[in-house]
Amino acid sequence: MVAPPDNDVLWARALHYSYDDGSPALSGVSLGVQESEILAVVGPRGSGKTALLRCLSGLVPARSGEVWFNSVPVHTMGAQARDRLRRDRFAWIDPAPSLVPELNVWENTALPLMLRGTGRRRAKQAALEWLERLDIGDAARKRPHQLVQAERQRVSIARALAPAPQVLFADEPTAPLRRADRTQALRTLTAAARSHGITVVMTGHDTECSAFADRTIALLDGRRVNTVHLPPVPETEGRAACSLSA
Numbered sequence: 285m286v287a288p289p290d291n292d293v294l295w296a297r298a299l300h301y302s303y304d305d306g307s308p309a310l311s312g313v314s315l316g317v318q319e320s321e322i323l324a325v326v327g328p329r330g331s332g333k334t335a336l337l338r339c340l341s342g343l344v345p346a347r348s349g350e351v352w353f354n355s356v357p358v359h360t361m362g363a364q365a366r367d368r369l370r371r372d373r374f375a376w377i378d379p380a381p382s383l384v385p386e387l388n389v390w391e392n393t394a395l396p397l398m399l400r401g402t403g404r405r406r407a408k409q410a411a412l413e414w415l416e417r418l419d420i421g422d423a424a425r426k427r428p429h430q431l432v433q434a435e436r437q438r439v440s441i442a443r444a445l446a447p448a449p450q451v452l453f454a455d456e457p458t459a460p461l462r463r464a465d466r467t468q469a470l471r472t473l474t475a476a477a478r479s480h481g482i483t484v485v486m487t488g489h490d491t492e493c494s495a496f497a498d499r500t501i502a503l504l505d506g507r508r509v510n511t512v513h514l515p516p517v518p519e520t521e522g523r524a525a526c527s528l529s530a
């Protein structure tokens with residue numbers, strides 16, 4: 285087993301993954317993600333982006349290959365240890381906001397903190413601060429069904445960031461949103477992550493999410509096909525738009 289480079293918070297080697305019905309999803313993907321880096325994983329539908337995030341986050345074990353988090357092997361962990369790792373160090377944003385309908389907005393946002401053992405009062409305070417930061421503080425006492433989709437996704441982002449995860453996995457976080465809302469959500473997510481040093485691995489179909497990332501990797505049919513290094517730009521909120529070359 286080769287140990288990963290010290291400065292990579294996440295490191296994967298030769299990942300192979302197939303879904304339960306045998307559909308091949310990853311065919312030997314390797315990558316490293318540095319601390320506080322924002323990495324975009326792009327590719328067409330079915331290219332394996334979700335499968336890659338699921339393997340990297342320990343949600344599912346790869347069929348073969350290695351995943352390391354902070355130089356600790358994730359691929360040899362049992363299901364319980366992976367669950368703990370996800371709860372305590374990682375956060376996840378789905379394409380469609382999945383909030384608990386019975387809880388109001390601040391309770392939804394505070395939930396991951398309380399699951400980690402934070403007391404209700406502190407969790408509420410942190411949740412309210414994050415909701416304010418994401419411009420959705422006024423809705424703190426509303427139920428999810430009283431919000432529009434873009435607002436619900438902002439709550440999902442606040443919920444993911446509130447526990448200050450070491451790595452945030454965002455699987456097409458803006459997929460269901462209109463273009464203006466997509467840009468706003470990506471700007472908000474990446475700016476918040478940057479200001480708190482949170483490492484982000486996010487997926488998207490096109491170069492839109494690349495514009496807000498430090499680096500982009502592309503997948504096609506479960507394989508890496510290209511890596512794009514974006515030139516640094518002075519803005520703190522993201523990176524200049526780029527195009528992928530084949």
Ligand SMILES: Nc1ncnc2c1ncn2[C@@H]1O[C@H](COP(=O)(O)OP(=O)(O)OP(=O)(O)O)[C@@H](O)[C@H]1O
Pocket residue numbers: 303304305307308309327328329330331332333334335336
């Ligand atoms: N639940 C599933 N069961 C079986 N095969 C699946 C399942 N989900 C995805 N696949 C297949 O696995 C491959 C990789 O899918 P994956 O969802 O990881 O790609 P993706 O790039 O995230 O796609 P999308 O952009 O549509 O979310 C594809 O061939 C897909 O059809």
